[in-house]
Amino acid sequence: MKVPANLGKEEAIGLYEQMLLIRRFEEQSDRLYKSGKIKGFCHLYIGQEAIAVGAISSLRPDDYIITHYRDHGHALARGMDPKVVMSELMGKVTGSSRGLGGSMHLFDVEKRFMGGHAIVGGQLPLATGLAMAIKHKKDDQIVLCFFGDGAVNEGEFHESMNLASMWGLPVLFFLENNLYGMGTHVDFTRSGGREIYTSADAYGIPATQVDGMDVLAVQEVTRQAIQRIRTGEGPVFVEAMCYRFRGHSVQDPMFYRDKEEVKKWEARDPINIFEQMMINDGILESEDIQEVAKCVGQAVSEAVDFADGSDEPGFEAIDQNIYS
């Protein structure tokens, strides 16, 4: 993608900073998992930063986001406080759900971040329902619903696409096709081939594919999609082609793919690509890059210190929010 003429320095720094924040946050999560401070399952977003940042930066604050368990990147891109996210990962009382939810179940309803959802495909009907409510209230927000290439094989995906299209609901179905669902390559799970966006056609939903390693391309495609959705023309489907640089979760030994493939994709690191583009175009200087790196490093270490120093939740939390 060419750098748009109107991209200002401030905006470029914003995108770069968010992507780098996610990257460094995730690298820290990896370490903290391995040292036993984060438990359970922990799915890193490394390699896919351009998608969360490109797409979410195109939203209004009152738009909704809903996603799956690989949710740290989406949460941070939405502006959730890294301290609060890290605390949730460590199961602390200062976490977004007081440690009740954990890494796979992040929520920040004030920011309209409607959850990480750990049952594959589970967020798709919920997204449809959020959009139904918007339409019912005659509002003009949209719902940005993220999911993976694995989720498109659940019935819930097809049922949701059909409903959303039939009822003209304001949903942006946003597929992050990182080529794998756990250890299974998309070539072994899709009868129609890896170009999944073509399946939206069956539901009469306009669909496009975009390079998920290019934050500006993602942003542009998302803006166009949102424009259409906001005018009440119903759902749009975007497929961002990308790659999960790390294992499915931190514990994954990755028997199923060779290092060459990983290297090939790492050469297209979305953060490096953007950095190069910005420097080549003279929008950012290397001092800017260093400054951002410093800020991000500090934000992540503050988040870790904050989470580490926070208390675990008290036992009263255990049954306080089962019912209203």
Add this chain to the structure above:
Amino acid sequence: MPEITLREALKLGLREALDCDDRVFIMGEDIGLFQGSYAVTSGFLDDYGPDRIKDTPISESAIVGCGVGAAAAGLKPIVEIMTINFMLLAMDQIVNHAAKLRYMSDGQLEVPLVIRTVTGGGGQLGATHSQSFEGWFASVPGLYVAAPSDPYDALGLLRTAIDDNNPIIFAEHAKLYQVRGEVPDEYYSIPLGKAKIKRAGSDVTLVAYSRAVHTALEAAGLLSEKGVEAEVIDLRTLRPLDMNTVLESVRNTGRAVVIEEGWKTGGFAGELVSRIQEEAFDDLDGPVGRVCGLDVPAPYSGRLESKVFPEPQGVVNEIERLYGL
């Protein structure tokens, strides 16, 4: 007798079935190239090839339904649903189809299907990934449910499950795969509906299955230090259910506590308590107790999660509360 892990016992049973019967195949998410999310089928794809070891898309309903159809057409499918939490997406195929075809066709159809799945909590996986639904399935006529607690039972029950001509839910506890135990080289199998007395005792009967058996055994150790001898019964299968072994023990001890990892409300433990009091009321010295999972969605926090699942000390406390022992 060689000592092996429960995981190895399952691998043995599955390999044996694949080796001996070409109607057997295994199908599920990430069982092949990924080597199984709990490594039970690791190495299988290399050894048996993709026709026998089928990696599937993430489509639980279709996976189970395909298994039902293939079974009805004469194959012996073993399907794996990665964890019992994801069985909810296949509930209709299990309850309305697998469990009903034989009955509704008056025996014209047969569903020799094994649905292997991973149950249980305790890994800080949070509310959606820590559940134990095997008790729900046990309430469905037409389904069998097995939930072994050690390698010997895992292999013996798996052999029977595969041979049997009925659909069976085979629930493997996530925290038991590394449990070691002796498994003889000679062939044996364990009939469905035959409980096992894991420890003899005359003061109180502890009834459990799956991981809760280990909780019961540890509790029995603590009780013994107090001079209370517990008899520990491992149900091994929830359906068919071996009430005879349970009742015989309760008639002898006069006291019973059921231990189950799942929620107390509506749990299978409640079923056992009812049956014990229905059949052995006059032999009881006090109420039949339950030590179950707390009635809450599992919290992620380790501190909170440690309060959710049954603990040996909780069993000891309950026995003291109920019987003053």
